[in-house]
Amino acid sequence: MKRIRDGFTARLAAVMVMAAVALGLLQVAPASADTTNITFTIAPGGLAIDNEQTAVTLTSAANALGTTASGSLGNISVTDTRNLSLGWIASGSTTDFTHSNNTDKILKAQATVTQTNTTIEKTSNLTFTGAAATGVGGPIAVGVAVGSSSATFAPTISVLAPTGTVTGTYTGVFTSTVI
């Protein structure tokens, strides 16, 4: 009988050791929140945007309803010093354009922001592709490079004043975004 009890005690000890090992392994397996919150510091480098102008005035050849007023949005510069190969996307959008009477509007869908494939300047490693977006928002330029890069480009904006628009001066905001 004693031999049987000794055998059982030995097995129980083995089981306890294995249980401890099993629990230890489960303990080693980190919870998701832990791995999410254990971080390392990223090397210097960031993404930057600059626009040399803070406001532009549009001109219209006909200055009449049913025609467009347009102008350059100035030089927009994007500088990417992250030293990766992920590229960036610049997009443009506008608000609705509001009459000085604060009531009448030209909807942002009437605005078009256009960027050609031509840049003012860019680093040689950058592939730059222009695009057109309505004021509702969308990409106007895509840049891809191996390593750090920069580009300066000057999109144009045109706003159609539909027939029936109340005459006067309209103002709005253009936002250039890079991400």
Place this chain on the structure above:
Amino acid sequence: MRPLLLTALIAGALLAPAIDASAQDERTGIVIRLLEAPEARRDDPRARAYIVDHVPPGTSFTRAVEVTNDTDEHVSLQLYDAAAEIRDGRFTVLDGRAENQLTPWVTMSPGSVELDPDQSTRVSVAVDVPKNAPDGEFYAGAMAERPAPDSGQVRIATRVGIRIYLSVGTGAEPVSDFRVESLTGERRADGRPVVRAVVVNIGGRALDLVGELGLRDGPGGATAGPFAADVATTLAPRGRAPVSVLLEPALPAGPWLAVMTVTSGSLQRAAQATVSFPEPGQVGPPVAAQPVPVPESAEPVIGPDGAPVPGPADDADDPGGDGGPKQANGVPWWSLLLALLLLVALLFFLFFGWRRRKQDEEDEQQAKVSRGAPR
């Protein structure tokens, strides 16, 4: 040292001081920089630029971001998160402070900051995923905006941001994977040939694709490339998008064996097909692409220190390099299996121990009965 890598390293070495030097003369504007990334994603270049993570519902975490005023003027910046979506292969931040399912979970603090020229500030991006959050992948941008001035006809605001790709769900992180479905030879109206690959996201996470093309077995055995794809494409789960490579007009019509290597973070896939370039303005037939090992020349991913980031084709999601699939958050599958086996063994021993004890008690009882029974 591979020729392309050497070229990239030399270019990077030459470019880095050039950019540093120009930074002294030319201002770069409003700068945003991600300061930290999860240790488990150390080998993923995307995690060094974007907030990329997979968490179960109820998880909270923060990421530190730095915003710098690299202009000659004092600036007031608005800091906020805005909804984003993947639209036509582009990661697009929606207008203004647009909201989606993710944005209520994200808080940038402070919400605004005043910065003098050359001044930087540390900003916290806190993400609190509610316990009842649905499974899925969500997108947003952590933005720093220089608002438009008060006067002017078309007033201009600028903003720069860090992408957020957040996957929510219990259990393992959805696998990231894609395949190159087909290659098509085209020739634009201006005479420039194009190879267009259709890439299909067959995984559960969004991908940021860049591509590289090599041409070989051309007329007279000619080879050409590698050529970089012209745009970066973001592909949502189950999405399909083209990755195009624009070539020089002098390139012969072919046929060529085109090998397209597509990269997303540390994940790389290559596929090949025989294509020809038709007359200007025409598009050739799409040719089904066959998967092939990633060519040695394909090293499009460069780390922050200028060194190549390892990205083996068949082991891309496995920075540990043990070749096996990973449980969520880098826990090796075998450790969980071993723990499970040990638990089964524990139950087995406990059961038989209990049976043996019961048997002993019964034997003892029977012995007592036998001893007490009349002879």
